[in-house]
Amino acid sequence: MEQLTEEERKRIIESPPVGTFALMSVVLGGMVVAWLFLYYGVFLPRG
């Protein structure tokens, strides 16, 4: 683990969680794609 200065710690803590936004976007996007696949690829073809 790196030794951080107090300024670096403060910057990290107060920075927006961009990685979280990116990860959540990927997950939610994946869910939408999977739902659409199931709806149009499996559900509707079964009539």
Place this chain on the structure above:
Amino acid sequence: MNNAAEQKLVLSHLWVAFIAFVVACLLGEYQVLERSGLFPALDSTRVYFASVSTHGVLMAFVLTTFFIMGFGYYVAVSSLKQPLWNLPLAWASFWIALVGTVLAAIPLLTGNASVLYTFYPPIVAHAAFYIGATLLVVGSWLWCAIMLVTFGQWKKAHPGAPVPLAMFATAANALLWLWTSAGVAVEVLFQLIPLSLGWIDTIDPGLARTLFAWTLHPIVYFWLIPTYIAFYVFVPKQAGGYLFSDEMARAAFIVLVVFALPIGFHHLYMDPEQGQGWKLLHGIGTFVVALPTLVTGFTVIASLEIAGRLRGGKGLFGWILTLPWTNPMVLAVILSLLMLIFGGFGGIVNASYAMNAMVHNTAWVPGHFHLIFGGTTIIMYIAIAYYLWPLLVGKPLFSKNLALMQLWTWFIGMSILTTPWHVLGLLGQPRRISTVVYNNLLTLAWQPYEFMMILGGLVLLGSACLLIYILAKTQLAPAAETFAEEVEYATPIHAVSTLPEYLNGFKLWNKVIAVLMAISFGFPILQFFFMDTFGSSAWGY
């Protein structure tokens, strides 16, 4: 928590929970073996449904209720830093619930209560089963009273101060459970017990299923809230960071409690006794309750991101690699969130009004709830146990490496078990069947998936036994004089010194729940008293 009497109370609850858990895992493995149809010597519809009913009751009612009660007592004492209000009442609650469990177990194990954990009238069980289940719920109601009185007393003694987040969420769960259990309590007291005792000749299954739907969805959140509590109050600290937002956590718990309740009809999409409009209303509410789970996912991942970056993580996703994966709590939350993503997707499919028809009575549904309950929820119960056990017994955890192996095997086993289960549902395998007979091309295609489920169940059973071994070895180890660790609750980035009352209490939300329940369940229940319905005779026992 240094009080030996309170430690004993908590440990007693948790041991009952985990013993029920390991027995249920053993039954679960028998069930996948029997249902596969690959072992003719095991074929027995009677034993299978007795086993399924016992497995469901042990997992859904006994493990959860005792774990939640024990964990709640721990949170109340440790977060509020005060003795538990009314310890004798807490023990009375424990013994009432335990006697109820034993009473219900007798007809379950003798095949006289094969009604599954969801009861399903007009199938009827021996009265001892319903009376035992009622005692278990009565015990949990006493727990609710203890939690809410403790919550109120602390607030009175600390006017204006924010209730610690862990206790706020625990009190929210107590309130949720009182509302949740009311539906099944009415069903059991006024329909099932009189029917099972022969006081009435027939039962209205539509009314019974409506009352059970009142309970059936929010009970999932009753089970899930301890998991979310661990997400918010233990994980950030264990990861080496801070809680992203205390206020967002409180808002998530409030929305969870308020909107978990008036949405149960998505379990009745295929039932004839409720109208399409009511089902649609509940269906929309089901999507609303996904919101607090999204907020929770965001807050917890953001807290982990802060921790990962403080540990030297760089870039958009580099912080994931620098997280302390060898900390059982951190590993468990990562695995839990992974299972929540896939289980949550399955839940969205279930809640989709039209598409539900494709999966409703198929193996997809048990696959889904095993992934959410057995996966997302239970892995955090296990992580909480690994965290609390050393604090409760005053000795270090027997083996951190074994604990990590146990968590990984639980995750792997659950993935191997539930993935083919979902696929089987899409292939058309019905749920609630005791045997598959491989006599045509359709069912032959199911065979490889059945093999995988047997393997997944075996891994899970081994993992459950390993959990018990680790907990027992920790408790039975020689006393460690130097062990002096204490529970550490996460601190938020921005400490909260004052909060508006709506984020620090439940008076307003209790009224909102009452209004929403009256809207969503008022007419759907009253209609049974306005129209002519024909009761069904009891059958089964």
